[in-house]
Amino acid sequence: MTESLSAPVTIDPTSVPAKGRDALWRRVLKNPMALGALIVLGLVILSAIIGPLLSPWDPNRADVEAVLAPPFGEHLLGADGSGRDVLARLLYGGRTSLVGAAIALVVALAIGIPTGLVAGYYQGWFDTVSNWFANLLMAMPGLIVLLAAISVMGPGIMSLMAIFGVLLSPGVYRLTRSGVLSVRNELYIDAARVSGLTDARILARHVLGVVRAPLVIQGSMMAGIAIVLQAGLEFLGVGDSRTASWGQMLNDAFINIYVSPLAFLWPGLIIGVTVGSLAVFGAALRDVVQGSEAKPRRRSRSASAPASESTTAITVADDPLTDAVATASSDSLLVVDGLRVGYPLPGGGEKIVVDGVSLHVERGEVLGLVGESGSGKSQTAFSILGLLPEGGEVVGGRITFAGETLAGADGGGRDRARRIRTIEKLRGSRIGYIPQEPMSNLDPTFTLGFQLVEPMRRILGLSKADAKKRALALLDRVGIVDPARTFDAYPHEVSGGMAQRVLIAGAVACDPELLIADEPTTALDVTVQAEVLDLLRSLQQERRMGVILVTHNFGVVADICDRVAVMQTGRIVEQNTAERLFDAPRHPYTQALLGATLEDAEPRSGLVARHDAPATSERTEA
Numbered sequence: 001m002t003e004s005l006s007a008p009v010t011i012d013p014t015s016v017p018a019k020g021r022d023a024l025w026r027r028v029l030k031n032p033m034a035l036g037a038l039i040v041l042g043l044v045i046l047s048a049i050i051g052p053l054l055s056p057w058d059p060n061r062a063d064v065e066a067v068l069a070p071p072f073g074e075h076l077l078g079a080d081g082s083g084r085d086v087l088a089r090l091l092y093g094g095r096t097s098l099v100g101a102a103i104a105l106v107v108a109l110a111i112g113i114p115t116g117l118v119a120g121y122y123q124g125w126f127d128t129v130s131n132w133f134a135n136l137l138m139a140m141p142g143l144i145v146l147l148a149a150i151s152v153m154g155p156g157i158m159s160l161m162a163i164f165g166v167l168l169s170p171g172v173y174r175l176t177r178s179g180v181l182s183v184r185n186e187l188y189i190d191a192a193r194v195s196g197l198t199d200a201r202i203l204a205r206h207v208l209g210v211v212r213a214p215l216v217i218q219g220s221m222m223a224g225i226a227i228v229l230q231a232g233l234e235f236l237g238v239g240d241s242r243t244a245s246w247g248q249m250l251n252d253a254f255i256n257i258y259v260s261p262l263a264f265l266w267p268g269l270i271i272g273v274t275v276g277s278l279a280v281f282g283a284a285l286r287d288v289v290q291g292s293e294a295k296p297r298r299r300s301r302s303a304s305a306p307a308s309e310s311t312t313a314i315t316v317a318d319d320p321l322t323d324a325v326a327t328a329s330s331d332s333l334l335v336v337d338g339l340r341v342g343y344p345l346p347g348g349g350e351k352i353v354v355d356g357v358s359l360h361v362e363r364g365e366v367l368g369l370v371g372e373s374g375s376g377k378s379q380t381a382f383s384i385l386g387l388l389p390e391g392g393e394v395v396g397g398r399i400t401f402a403g404e405t406l407a408g409a410d411g412g413g414r415d416r417a418r419r420i421r422t423i424e425k426l427r428g429s430r431i432g433y434i435p436q437e438p439m440s441n442l443d444p445t446f447t448l449g450f451q452l453v454e455p456m457r458r459i460l461g462l463s464k465a466d467a468k469k470r471a472l473a474l475l476d477r478v479g480i481v482d483p484a485r486t487f488d489a490y491p492h493e494v495s496g497g498m499a500q501r502v503l504i505a506g507a508v509a510c511d512p513e514l515l516i517a518d519e520p521t522t523a524l525d526v527t528v529q530a531e532v533l534d535l536l537r538s539l540q541q542e543r544r545m546g547v548i549l550v551t552h553n554f555g556v557v558a559d560i561c562d563r564v565a566v567m568q569t570g571r572i573v574e575q576n577t578a579e580r581l582f583d584a585p586r587h588p589y590t591q592a593l594l595g596a597t598l599e600d601a602e603p604r605s606g607l608v609a610r611h612d613a614p615a616t617s618e619r620t621e622a
């Protein structure tokens with residue numbers, strides 16, 4: 001029984017409307033079925049609250065002269081077998097039934113939502129243990145558990161409803177967990193992490209929002225089930241006979257069904273109407289949610305390559321060709337020294353995807369990280385940000401930012417935990433990040449303004465009004481024509497170029513010292529690419545930020561970078577100033593990449609002086 005009661009409603013949690021909860025509720029209220037059900041439910045609840053005003057009778061006052069009195073006399077709906085007023089008992093009984101359903105619902109939600117959120121978001125041992133508990137609870141025969149509880153705890157109906165709530169909680173847990181799993185790897189969740197939001201805030205704002213509508217649907221179904229179950233138990237004689245309830249009215253009416261069949265009608269009708277309204281509301285809400293134009297979500301980065309991939313460890317490349325420019329100094333902003341990143345392989349061992357990468361970035365300097373697809377550029381960038389996909393780990397080397405160690409040289413678990421805290425503190429404040437796909441990195445359920453303001457309030461401690469002022473100024477600075485309109489817009493209401501400008505505004509909002517831009521122009525239209533690069537360059541110069549620009553495009557490198565590190569199969573094969581690299585590429589791989597960039601594949605001797613390179617060279621992709 002518990003299994004069927006706890007079974008989650010079948011709805012894709014990611015199909016929550018992109019326009020946010022306000023728009024969702026507006027659509028619900030426009031749906032006649034949902035509105036009708038809400039009105040009926042409202043009336044039932046209201047009549048239970050103001051019961052004493054609607055009936056002058058005490059629900060427990062027995063009048064021997066009124067036993068089984070017919071309706072429309074002194075008692076509007078008649079009297080029961082003990083001479084008690086039926087209308088008064090209906091109104092007061094509503095309180096008992098609704099409070100009982102509320103208790104079951106609150107217990108189910110209070111257990112199911114937090115455990116589902118934590119299990120889905122963090123996974124690991126907690127997920128395993130909570131799944132095990134959920135399966136155990138679902139396998140229990142609910143009615144037998146409740147009857148056993150009666151024999152142990154007595155017939156108190158409210159405590160039984162609390163136990164019933166526990167039995168319902170696996171349904172809530174599973175629904176929440178599956179909702180979280182469907183979004184936890186979304187890029188906008190990473191973007192929220194990068195912008196410095198804590199896990200608790202991300203869960204509350206970006207993850208819980210996704211499961212809110214399915215939970216309301218599931219909750220309305222569960223409330224109906226709880227009302228029916230409570231009435232069923234009371235019909236069987238469980239509960240306090242001195243408290244009026246719909247189930248007890250059924251019990252009383254059943255005894256006198258041949259003498260006064262109408263007495264059976266009233267509680268049956270009110271239970272039917274209430275449970276029916278809850279079911280209709282749930283169904284209408286589901287129609288609204290499923291019929292909405294939810295934006296298809298793009299795949300997240302963690303799916304880029306499963307660890308089970310039968311790739312063998314990367315081949316050993318030549319020693320990197322580096323000049324003195326590749327040597328870090330003691331006051332370098334970022335120093336990556338001998339970085340190694342690995343993923344565990346299913347059969348044991350590990351796949352090394354970044355192997356001994358060393359680089360550094362100075363304040364006010366742009367370092368281009370170039371190489372073909374799969375060469376390890378993003379893995380290097382994610383290691384610095386502490387955002388490697390699941391399974392990925394820094395297995396060697398060290399990353400230091402402004403003197404603070406972010407990864408490597410572990411002295412055990414406590415050391416590692418401290419480093420994780422350090423990088424979480426730096427992300428979004430001193431280290432900014434601009435992602436590759438602007439749209440996937442914005443939460444479709446919140447306005448752009450909200451997504452800009454929230455990190456500023458947390459990191460800079462600004463008031464709402466000041467954060468908004470700063471956000472509008474930033475939107476203006478990144479070239480948005482109508483900042484106020486864009487501030488109030490949802491991601492799907494702006495173009496890809498505008499979304500990227502918004503993300504750039506967000507990345508520099510807290511004045512970071514280091515900016516990591518992962519192919520920031522790849523997903524954009526060629527005409528917009530040059531503008532976004534111009535914007536990046538001017539912001540970088542204005543704020544003297546160190547920048548790592550991940551790209552596979554030498555046009556972008558020529559346009560904006562001071563130095564370049566060329567990556568191949570997880571290693572840096574050549575590192576030089578942009579000018580020298582274009583002038584005289586030394587590694588055959590660099591020569592081949594440059595050759596592929598130019599239509600005629602001629603070696604580039606002295607052709608490209610960095611800032612003379614046309615921005616439109618973006619068109620010729622490597």
Ligand SMILES: Nc1ncnc2c1ncn2[C@@H]1O[C@H](COP(=O)(O)OP(=O)(O)OP(=O)(O)O)[C@@H](O)[C@H]1O
Binds near residue numbers: 372373
């Ligand atoms: N989750 C993962 N599990 C296992 N291997 C992965 C995972 N993500 C990436 N890799 C591997 O890491 C290597 C480097 O990937 P990375 O994403 O850094 O390449 P890239 O140079 O940034 O390429 P692109 O330009 O296509 O983004 C690739 O061989 C890739 O298959």
